[in-house]
Amino acid sequence: MARYTGNKCKLCRREGMKLFLKGQRCFTDKCSLSRRDYPPGVHAQKRTKVTDYGVHLREKQKLKRIYGVLERQFRLYFEEAERMRGNTGENLLTLLERRLDNVVLASGFALSRNHARQLINHGHFTVNGRRVDVSSFVVRPGDTIEPGKKEKTRKMVADAVEVNRSQPVPSWLDVSRDALAAKVVGLPKRDDVPHPIQEQLIIELCSK
DSSP states (O other): OOOOOSOHHHHHHHHTSOOOTTGGGGGSTTOHHHHOOSOSSTTTTSOOOOOHHHHHHHHHHHHHHHHTOOHHHHHHHHHHHHHSSSOHHHHHHHHHHTBHHHHHHHTTOSSSHHHHHHHHHTTOEEETTEEOOOTTOBOOTTOEEEEOSOHHHHHHHHHHHHHTTTSOOOTTEEEETTTTEEEEOSOOOGGGOOSOOOHHHHHHHHTO
16 A cells, blocks of 8 residues: 655645644654744745635645545545445544554554554554454454554553553543553544544535
């Protein structure tokens, strides 16, 4: 699967908000957005008129960058959200929240989304006792996510847990940070999504 390998701070500056792509670093004075709160590029500070299409596009790009998915994968999520019952926008956010890399990050088992993906892709996590090395794996209610049994793996996760002690845990996850285990106790709701996303703008753009 293709992935973005460029400068992550530029993505935050382009969207004009913190996307928290570098974990705890985003909460410090080293955050690039706190020092240069304007878009990247030579002509970034010139005033430009934003069209209606531009507003819709920026909202979609923001969502893609927060969850680390590219266009083709995002389209697949959108098509699946359309097939599901209920509000398409909420379905889309629910699918993205249920990705394994997001669950690992939300549980405090990784320092950033990229760190969570690296741990998963290298086979350091199990779902219901079976090793899963696909970051886009979608969890279901009742699933239990744990790090592998190797001492090195559990130490890496335990160190991340200590750093993330103050991080709140979503209501749809039951996390035991001492036992290094997380259980999915329900489906995420719209209120459980911590990001300021206007999903209706995304639906209007993608439905054209």
